[in-house]
Amino acid sequence: MLDQILDCLVDTDDSTQPIHAVRPDRLVGFLNSLPSHQAGFLRDCGFGATAGDLRLLPGPDGIAGAALGLGEDHTPFVFGGLPMLLPEISTWRLQPGDYDPLAATLGYCLGAYRYARFRRQARAPAKLLCPPAHEASLIQAAATWMVRDLINTPANILGPVELADFAVSLAGRYGAEADVFADEALRQAYPTIAAVGAGSVRPARVVTFRWRGSAAADDAPLVSLCGKGVCFDTGGYDLKPSAGMLRMKKDMGGAATVLGLARIIMESDLPVRLVVRVGCVENSVSGTAMRPSDVVLTRAGLTVEIGNTDAEGRLVLCDLLHEASEEAPAIIIDCATLTGAARVALGPDLPALFCNDDAWAAQVLLSGNAVHDPLWRLPLWSGYDDWLKSPIADINNVASKPMAGSIVAGLYLQRFVKPVIPWVHIDLYAWNDATRPGRPEGGEAMTIRALFLALKERLLVPSDQDGKRLAAL
Template identity: 45%
Template sequence: MRFAFADPSAPSLPLHLVEESRLEDFLSVCPAPHRNWLKAQGFTGSLGQLCVLPGEEGQPQGAVFGMGSASARKRGRFHVAAAAPRLPQGDWHLAGDLTPKQAEEAALGWLLAGYRFDRYRPCDRPAQIARLKAPDGIDAARILAIAEGEALTRDLINTPASDMGPDELEDAFMALAGRHDAEARAIRGEELIAQNFPLIHAVGRASPRAPRLLDMRWGQSGPSLTLVGKGVCFDTGGLNLKPGSSMGLMKKDMGGAATVLGLAHMIMTLNLPIRLRVLVPAVENAVSGNSFRPQDILKSRKGLTVEVNNTDAEGRLVLADALALADEERPDLIVSMATLTGAARVAVGPDLAPFYCDDDARAHALALAGTRVADPVWRMPFWDPYEPMIEPGIADLDNAPSGGMAGSITAALFLRRFVSDSRSYLHFDIYGWQPKDAPARPRGGVGQGARALLDALPEVLK
């Protein structure tokens, strides 16, 4: 395994978690040398402040980490993880009163603070961090499975398109299926036309790396869940070519696929009692004489026709065929995840994962779960009055309505047309990228919405 907790039977040093308002109480019970040392170091308990406590011969005897105030902690998450790379190497345990939620967040954050993407060069951060003993009362195996799934998502997103095209994404997909004894298949190239996936083929046909649909099944009993992840391994924008400033991060345009694969790993590792299906349309939106064109009219798997008014709105096209396939089995829940629109980023920024759902109970359960596991999500509306915006008149649907307003909503409405029961459909319009370093989340690829959905599954699959 990539991550591990410290041996619970081995000796460990305490990391005391102290709020600003409780500092005097803590100092009153400290041994005098430690109390004097903390005062000499100017330790105030402000959020993120760390002070290692020396023993008589200078060796570390423990450490104190400032937890600040409740209002300060609201401005971020995984605060305790900031201590992990700054502590001396060795085994540590958390000392202080933690709720189960706080203990789980601290443990997961600590593990994720050890994530490194060093495929192409040695990382300039420590290769190892201090090890943490799993706090009492947490499900350590579950936390480890979540960390492993998140690391898979990050690795896939961080890998550039030169090494993460449709072939390589298929390899990762099949490796995951093999690891969990799942059934998997791939439909590639011209076979997409023969098996009625015309939109996936149209988007990916311009690339020498053949488009494909990846299909995985796992589990024999329980409610049925189908995850659909956008796998656009690189997006030039097609003939509506993106400017360079917008193309720079397009290796992450398969972030939806990476996220559902990470979530699938969590589900299968934990052996949850569900019937899981994972669908990934894997393509590269490239430019050639064979590119699909603006104002082409394409027929989808479902039979709906689509006028292409922007070849850079390709994600919803490949998802449409995959959603139509998913819907043919009428699973209990279909979830799509995609780095779909810049409009979502304008609306909620990079840190929130907006989602769409027509079922109030499911939406509420998901929102609560996001808060519970520090994976923030935000409900957006399937706003029916905007339906005419995606109806061009010449075809059933418009893939890129003019005007630029409500872009994330109109994209979600477009996708909703390809499922028969919108109350059993969830759509995430994620960013999949951490713009700058934060505790447990280094700059780069990141999963969004997966942990919230995992936590909410007992409720949303009712």
């Protein structure tokens, strides 16, 4: 999973077939530029350049190219259907047109992904000629494939130890210093993570690693990433129904997401200091599992009454966030498949963004829209903070009312972040329920492109441009 080979691309080929990507307002000019038999063919078959409409162009010896309609779709995904629709027998090249070529390469790669570990695929993706200048797209595509692979891997193969080992391998690839916490060291440093993992025969792990860009000075911005890595979630004693467990191998999607973002940061050699923390654990049922009404101690010293054992993700994150806060980073970002309430509010495609800093929130939203990796902000509404009261502990891990579940989860986590530190919390789905162009059914890397651009814009723009940037927000 670490070495992502984008086998849908080639960098040299002397015999390629052209792909003409066309918008409706340029259709007439495009048709006039073609040989008459090809233009007539497209007219006769009703090609209107609508988004995703692909037609193969006839030539004297067979296929002589392809025409792809773009409609008004400016996302990378309009190119996502090409790898499995174009014939494999040819290598293809995109002709210049009214589109972003880097986005087109990214979309093509996203559509070429398939999880083929356990079954033979019907066909391989068609090959696309990729210019060397598209390296940024390849970095993001490879990170996306990695995240998807991690989430798609069954829980019997990717458990807490295996996820931790993968994080260590990723760190080593980029020369980062990694530490692994297990057993007594884990219980001492991350007691709530240990409590969540106590019910499983597969031991919990926490991995931390540190990396510095080649141009990052000692005072370079410190970026802190935290990920929820629950490799399978039964719900614990508050057991999920069977239908609710079917996709719980994806409950480590937050950890996969921060590892994907870290990969892009390191591969791009951003001039920042980076620290990543991943809590790797399984939430199971056994005689040693935590129970409803138990009280556990957090790294921060706060006691937590367990109101529901299925609200384990916030227990995994709270220790990581408290440790991250101790270092006073420029930004803390955590990602987690945290609440079903966020999906009820926003559906599967829109991760929920919570943030204690309006400028950072605006930048993340703006960046997400710019790279077609959207989020939607929900409030950290302080009026619901009292819902977390407990009669016997400092805090309960769930609300006393059956409403605003994703907001309450954010409020719980906020208690473990120092108010002066900018903090971004993302509650995401990490999954595609059905296959669409560029987004195959299964695990999905949400927000990594948005967050990467936000970090670049917010941390690396010269200070004299800061006011202009904020004004644009």
